[in-house]
Amino acid sequence: MIDIKGITKSFGTLQVLKGIDLHIGKGEMVSIVGPSGAGKTTLLQIMGTLDRPDSGRIVIDGVDVGALGASRMAAFRNRHIGFVFQFHQLLPEFTAMENIMIPAYIAGTSNRDAARRAGELLDFMGLSHRAAHKPNELSGGEKQRVAVARALVNSPAVILADEPSGSLDTKNREELYQLFFELRDKFAQTFVIVTHDEQLAALTDRTVKMRDGLLDNAPAEGNINVNSFETI
Ligand code: ADP
16 A cells, blocks of 8 residues: 655755655554654655655555656645644634535535535544534544544545644543544554554554664564454
8 A cells, every 4th residue: 555665855964764665555554653853754744745755766555656746746645645643733713524524625526525424424433413613612532533534534545643642631542543443444444653652553553663764674563463442
């Protein structure tokens, strides 16, 4: 699903990625861990086509994304990749429903189909009763679930999450994990999750460690390799 070869990236004189190779299969849930400043977010941004590498190749769902021009890359991103950030980044002036519908609009989905899909996702998230609420009327956990629904609205092949549980308390954190596992099991969604959260990392299929711009691609020990949250 994601094939990365020889990715490098510098900001000025600082080389942040020093040659990254990573293959992630369809339906795989991979966590990326490592100290602050290791380059995890930069790698995720490049995987998400929000930034371009200086060199190297990245193929997502069979598409060599580096070969796409800016507008085709943006269209590819909107259709194939869903993002979940630590701070949900919902648009404050829009309702939960509208926030979820926006990427569908951008992808050219009709108003009716976007509303139907957003409604299904709100239902799946147990948030139907919050559809008309604006972000400041939602709890932290609800906001993050709306953000996950928004990431899913175009049924992307890949979900990229950067510290998705970072702003949540324990209860909401556990609900978020459960949701991710349900999505992976139900839709074979591929997940790449940058996290400091060891509990979440241990539950993913594979953890890759990053340090100083390089990945340690040796299989990490300690992952439980469960398909369901119930086993923890
Ligand atoms: P991590 O996610 O592992 O904490 P980051 O990818 O956020 O690491 O950052 C790696 C390094 O790159 C840090 O030293 C950070 O300051 C630097 N960096 C990240 N983005 C930029 C940018 N847009 N401009 C300059 N430096 C950046």
